[in-house]
Amino acid sequence: MAGHSHWAGIKHKKALIDAKRGKQWSKLSKAIIVAAKMGGGDPDANNRLRLAIDAAKAVSMPKDNIQRAIKRGTGEIEGASFEEVLYEGYGPGGVAILCEILTDNRNRTAAEIRKIFDISDGKLGGAGRSPWRPAPMTSARSRASSRSPAPPRPTPPFRPRWPRPASSPR
Amino acid sequence: VSEISRIPKNTVDVADPDTARKILKLMNRLDDHDDVQSVTSNFNIPEPVMAQVGAEE
Numbered sequence: 442m443a444g445h446s447h448w449a450g451i452k453h454k455k456a457l458i459d460a461k462r463g464k465q466w467s468k469l470s471k472a473i474i475v476a477a478k479m480g481g482g483d484p485d486a487n488n489r490l491r492l493a494i495d496a497a498k499a500v501s502m503p504k505d506n507i508q509r510a511i512k513r514g515t516g517e518i519e520g521a522s523f524e525e526v527l528y529e530g531y532g533p534g535g536v537a538i539l540c541e542i543l544t545d546n547r548n549r550t551a552a553e554i555r556k557i558f559d560i561s562d563g564k565l566g567g568a569g570r571s572p573w574r575p576a577p578m579t580s581a582r583s584r585a586s587s588r589s590p591a592p593p594r595p596t597p598p599f600r601p602r603w604p605r606p607a608s609s610p611r
Numbered sequence: 612v613s614e615i616s617r618i619p620k621n622t623v624d625v626a627d628p629d630t631a632r633k634i635l636k637l638m639n640r641l642d643d644h645d646d647v648q649s650v651t652s653n654f655n656i657p658e659p660v661m662a663q664v665g666a667e668e
Contacts, residue, residue: 464645472648533633536623536654544646553644561637 462500469497470510471543475523477514490514521545530558530565538563619653628663631656635664 472493480487513520528540544550558565641650
């Protein structure tokens with residue numbers, strides 16, 4: 442009866458989930474590192490850092506990891522430095538695809554991204570350095586502002602909390 | 612939560628389910644790469660085609 446414990450079944454599922462989450466966290470911490478490097482380690486003064494931290498917290502990234510990423514960005518902890526690159530390519534059917542990339546080694550990433558495009562019937566264009574061709578996608582807008590604002594809620598009638606009405610239980 | 616996102620100025624319609632599937636696969640592969648922060652594209656898959664692609668998975 443080997444391998445019939447509860448854990449023996451769970452560990453395969455857990456390994457899969459852990460790998461996925463680790464990948465997500467490493468992406469998010471990269472975003473934090475770059476944000477902290479560009480605008481300083483104070484989220485109140487650095488909007489980009491605040492957004493990156495919010496995104497990390499949304500997927501329950503531990504506080505320690507977030508702090509470490511900020512320190513790596515500000516230079517308190519040594520680590521690889523990242524640069525931002527924008528890759529433009531074309532996918533099947535001629536659709537344009539834009540990749541935002543943070544990499545510590547541009548040459549390695551370029552080769553890997555090119556390979557992904559190649560095996561998927563796509564074609565990698567320039568690495569965001571093609572000023573002679575207007576970018577296919579340039580406009581950016583806040584997602585929140587595109588929605589119409591919610592109508593104001595009606596003010597509830599005033600009800601004093603104290604003293605409690607005699608009729609209320611407890 | 613508000614965020615800055617890229618909105619295509621002009622889109623490309625993809626009416627062929629096979630092509631649509633290939634594009635989505637490519638997008639997923641790119642997104643799975645460790646160094647990629649975000650992937651944006653300007654394809655537009657019409658609802659019926661998308662329903663067909665989604666139903667097969």
